[in-house]
Amino acid sequence: MTSGLPRRILVTNDDGIDAPGIRALVKALADLGEVWVVAPEKMQSAVGRAMTLHKPLRLRQIRTRWFAVNGTPADCVTLALCHLLESDLPQLVVSGINKGWNLGDDVTNSGTVAGALEGMLHDIPAIAVSLEDSPKASYAVAGDYAVRLAERVLKYGLSNGTILNVNVPASKKEPIAGIQFTSLSQRRYHKPVVEKIDPRGGSYFWIAGERESWARKTPSDHDAVEKNMVSVTPLHLDLTDYDALNRLKSWGRSLSTGRVTSVSSTQKLTKVKSRKAKA
Numbered sequence: 001m002t003s004g005l006p007r008r009i010l011v012t013n014d015d016g017i018d019a020p021g022i023r024a025l026v027k028a029l030a031d032l033g034e035v036w037v038v039a040p041e042k043m044q045s046a047v048g049r050a051m052t053l054h055k056p057l058r059l060r061q062i063r064t065r066w067f068a069v070n071g072t073p074a075d076c077v078t079l080a081l082c083h084l085l086e087s088d089l090p091q092l093v094v095s096g097i098n099k100g101w102n103l104g105d106d107v108t109n110s111g112t113v114a115g116a117l118e119g120m121l122h123d124i125p126a127i128a129v130s131l132e133d134s135p136k137a138s139y140a141v142a143g144d145y146a147v148r149l150a151e152r153v154l155k156y157g158l159s160n161g162t163i164l165n166v167n168v169p170a171s172k173k174e175p176i177a178g179i180q181f182t183s184l185s186q187r188r189y190h191k192p193v194v195e196k197i198d199p200r201g202g203s204y205f206w207i208a209g210e211r212e213s214w215a216r217k218t219p220s221d222h223d224a225v226e227k228n229m230v231s232v233t234p235l236h237l238d239l240t241d242y243d244a245l246n247r248l249k250s251w252g253r254s255l256s257t258g259r260v261t262s263v264s265s266t267q268k269l270t271k272v273k274s275r276k277a278k279a
């Protein structure tokens with residue numbers, strides 16, 4: 001960081017530039033530096049890290065340092081870092097505050113998380129912030145936690161390739177019980193496809209369904225928010241399963257020589273434990 005110059009912070013989201021969460025986030029971060037907003041002009045929830053490659057993008061100025069883009073969160077961060085702010089890059093990217101959780105396996109769908117990942121991919125420390133979707137949820141409270149974490153990240157940085165995924169619960173009877181550093185939980189859906197009938201008798205579908213959650217490891221993000229704590233999960237983009245990579249090495253020789261005629265126990269990738277459980 002160049003001393004004497006104001007710090008720059010880029011803010012984006014996936015709920016769109018008119019969402020209350022982004023206004024609260026900008027207000028909260030204003031004390032930390034010069035905040036620039038580049039955000040989708042319309043709702044982009046669940047677009048993940050999609051990028052617009054087959055139609056032109058427009059960068060439309062709304063007011064001083066606020067820009068709307070006809071694209072995704074990843075498009076917004078790319079336009080900001082590789083064009084608008086290219087000559088004087090921000091020191092931090094913050095995405096949110098999203099209306100609703102981004103927990104567990106859902107992070108791969110999340111446009112909010114993708115906005116932060118795009119910042120990280122341009123070597124800028126990044127934070128994604130989401131708030132429980134509840135009438136008792138407070139964007140001001142979530143903004144306060146965002147600022148606390150942003151201050152730390154601006155001071156100490158993050159390890160290369162890592163973002164922070166922050167989920168803030170709605171204050172219930174008690175005030176929020178603190179911050180917990182967590183791993184991703186598993187999020188699964190019960191009957192995720194809902195079929196309905198239109199007025200002409202044809203079927204149509206919603207991907208919705210009831211959520212079923214359980215922890216993959218503790219402490220998980222889901223466990224933390226259930227305990228009325230702010231969950232902070234460090235995420236990186238390397239989805240490689242290193243355990244499977246080691247086990248796949250036993251396939252190498254037979255794949256090079258031809259079709260499988262018999263499989264030795266060392267070539268089976270299913271863990272022995274889980275097969276025993278099914279037997």
Ligand code: MN
Nearest residue numbers: 014015045098
């Ligand atoms: Mn959203």
